[in-house]
Amino acid sequence: MERSRTHTCGELRKEHAGEAAVLMGWVHRVRDQGGIVFIDLRDRYGTTQVVVEPGGPVSLDVAREFKREYVAEVRGTVRLRPEEMANRNLQTGEVELVAEELVLLNRCVTPPFVVEDDTDASEEIRLQYRFLDLRRPKMQKLIELRHHAAGVVRRYLSDKGFLEIETPLLVRNSPEGARDFLVPSRLSKGKFYSLPQSPQIYKQILMVSGCDRYFQIAKCLRDEDLRADRQPEFSQIDIELSFTTEGEVFDIMDGLLAAIWKEAGGGDISTPIPVISHAEAMAKYGSDKPDIRFGMEIQDISELAARSEFRAFRAVIEGGGTVRAIAAPGGASLSRREIDGLEETAKRAGAKGLAWCRVSEGKLDGGVGRFFDHEALTAAAGASTGDLVVMVAADEKTALSSLGQVRLALGGRLAPPSAGDFRFLWVNRFPLFEWDDEGERWEPAHHMFTLPYDDEIEFLETDPGRVHARLYDMTLNGVEIASGSIRCHDPELQRRIMSVVGIRGEEADRRFGFLLNALSYGAPPHGGIAFGWDRLITLLAGGDSIRDVIPFPKTTSGLSPMDGSPSDVEEELLADLGLRLLPRKED
Numbered sequence: 270m271e272r273s274r275t276h277t278c279g280e281l282r283k284e285h286a287g288e289a290a291v292l293m294g295w296v297h298r299v300r301d302q303g304g305i306v307f308i309d310l311r312d313r314y315g316t317t318q319v320v321v322e323p324g325g326p327v328s329l330d331v332a333r334e335f336k337r338e339y340v341a342e343v344r345g346t347v348r349l350r351p352e353e354m355a356n357r358n359l360q361t362g363e364v365e366l367v368a369e370e371l372v373l374l375n376r377c378v379t380p381p382f383v384v385e386d387d388t389d390a391s392e393e394i395r396l397q398y399r400f401l402d403l404r405r406p407k408m409q410k411l412i413e414l415r416h417h418a419a420g421v422v423r424r425y426l427s428d429k430g431f432l433e434i435e436t437p438l439l440v441r442n443s444p445e446g447a448r449d450f451l452v453p454s455r456l457s458k459g460k461f462y463s464l465p466q467s468p469q470i471y472k473q474i475l476m477v478s479g480c481d482r483y484f485q486i487a488k489c490l491r492d493e494d495l496r497a498d499r500q501p502e503f504s505q506i507d508i509e510l511s512f513t514t515e516g517e518v519f520d521i522m523d524g525l526l527a528a529i530w531k532e533a534g535g536g537d538i539s540t541p542i543p544v545i546s547h548a549e550a551m552a553k554y555g556s557d558k559p560d561i562r563f564g565m566e567i568q569d570i571s572e573l574a575a576r577s578e579f580r581a582f583r584a585v586i587e588g589g590g591t592v593r594a595i596a597a598p599g600g601a602s603l604s605r606r607e608i609d610g611l612e613e614t615a616k617r618a619g620a621k622g623l624a625w626c627r628v629s630e631g632k633l634d635g636g637v638g639r640f641f642d643h644e645a646l647t648a649a650a651g652a653s654t655g656d657l658v659v660m661v662a663a664d665e666k667t668a669l670s671s672l673g674q675v676r677l678a679l680g681g682r683l684a685p686p687s688a689g690d691f692r693f694l695w696v697n698r699f700p701l702f703e704w705d706d707e708g709e710r711w712e713p714a715h716h717m718f719t720l721p722y723d724d725e726i727e728f729l730e731t732d733p734g735r736v737h738a739r740l741y742d743m744t745l746n747g748v749e750i751a752s753g754s755i756r757c758h759d760p761e762l763q764r765r766i767m768s769v770v771g772i773r774g775e776e777a778d779r780r781f782g783f784l785l786n787a788l789s790y791g792a793p794p795h796g797g798i799a800f801g802w803d804r805l806i807t808l809l810a811g812g813d814s815i816r817d818v819i820p821f822p823k824t825t826s827g828l829s830p831m832d833g834s835p836s837d838v839e840e841e842l843l844a845d846l847g848l849r850l851l852p853r854k855e856d
């Protein structure tokens with residue numbers, strides 16, 4: 270007889286008392302209390318207590334055979350638990366299922382860790398036994414959250430006229446910044462596909478095709494050195510619109526974020542999300558992804574420093590440098606050791622040192638306090654009694670970025686963020702190019718399909734560093750969550766941009782000819798954006814690792830302990846592809 274469950278393990282309530290029910294799930298725990306056996310049966314929806322009583326239709330010995338993670342079917346009657354036995358921590362805690370039949374659906378070998386939220390299993394083991402790890406209620410919730418949020422995205426964008434369109438995974442090698450993963454072609458031996466770093470070029474071509482509004486929850490693959498929050502494959506909510514402007518993109522995306530947050534449990538966010546320029550973000554926060562959950566903005570105190578008695582500051586100013594400061598409210602209470610720690614942070618970010626002083630009533634204490642007038646410094650740095658003032662003298666870039674790091678450390682210490690405080694921010698007007706010291710050349714700051722501001726196009730060849738782009742990032746609590754731009758839809762301008770980054774004439778045609786060709790067939794003005802989906806879900810869930818919201822992630826060294834990839838392959842497979850391996854260094 271085919272059997273199915275009547276309820277899930279999270280469903281039974283006191284209204285069901287007296288009813289018959291069939292549950293199926295995993296044995297979470299068996300408690301043998303001598304004369305009576307309790308089995309907690311778990312599935313994705315919750316846990317229900319099953320009782321096997323002496324003298325009943327199910328023998329206690331049979332019940333005792335059930336071990337952790339065995340799969341069981343229980344037929345029985347729902348019974349109200351006596352008031353004092355109710356388990357308030359469990360949604361089903363007011364009832365239990367009195368077993369009339371207990372069927373073993375499958376056994377489980379001894380699991381390497383207990384399937385429960387608090388686990389001390391290492392991440393390596395969790396990833397190796399991901400099927401067990403994902404059974405943990407916490408992980409099930411994350412999978413549900415991700416699904417739910419994706420549903421909001423699909424609904425919201427569809428309502429706004431966006432079409433969900435798939436783009437290929439086997440594409441031409443046309444790196445966007447990182448290294449492509451290559452896939453050898455068997456049918457065209459010696460040739461390769463690439464796995465896409467993003468659907469960038471394809472979504473632009475869809476605009477040329479007249480699709481007007483596109484989105485996709487897309488897999489992106491980048492063969493780069495991994496960091497804690499990076500994965501070789503990750504997901505983006507990828508979006509592109511025709512005939513658009515920054516204003517329209519911001520407006521639609523603000524609405525998208527507000528819908529995700531509201532409907533997927535993050536609460537209300539206030540819109541419009543504020544916008545600041547890259548230059549302002551750097552000047553105030555020393556970062557292009559400022560955490561605005563706390564103030565402590567950077568101040569320019571160069572003028573005061575130039576007049577001060579502190580020689581080191583004066584020397585830097587005379588050499589064309591700058592002195593910037595942060596007044597940290599309550600920071601006067603920090604110990605000398607903590608201040609030394611801040612100095613270490615500044616030094617790691619390139620500063621030669623961190624000058625400081627404490628502000629007390631009418632005077633400055635410690636550090637470089639004796640070189641400054643109380644009133645003048647507090648006015649210039651915006652400091653009050655009880656603050657710690659920290660200062661860096663250096664070239665502008667170093668002063669800002671090192672104080673940016675110190676600011677984050679101060680924020681963590683003096684204004685620890687509260688859970689559920691979500692501060693979104695748009696950052697725009699980025700420079701189009703960045704100078705790469707190592708390669709000694711200009712690189713696109715984001716990617717090279719971005720449109721420069723009209724009034725700066727003339728400097729493309731003569732002074733590329735001066736050109737700003739119609740580029741924007743969305744940040745949340747100091748993390749970049751999306752990046753996009755208004756694109757270059759003019760093939761000639763696109764060629765000029767490519768040539769600044771060293772992709773000229775023939776090479777541009779060889780690598781990007783298909784895009785340049787498409788652009789020359791009546792490309793509409795267009796722009797778009799992509800959200801880092803894994804990161805967004807991590808932040809929405811209040812977590813700290815993107816690996817927790819990806820069902821099957823790789824380790825930080827790019828390995829998959831569960832399936833053992835990447836793996837060796839048979840010689841024959843390589844021969845079919847026309848490939849032979851070079852001896853490895855260690856062989």
Ligand code: ASP
Nearest residue numbers: 467469753754797798799
């Ligand atoms: N394709 C870009 C990226 O992956 C996003 C965009 O510009 O739409 O960063």
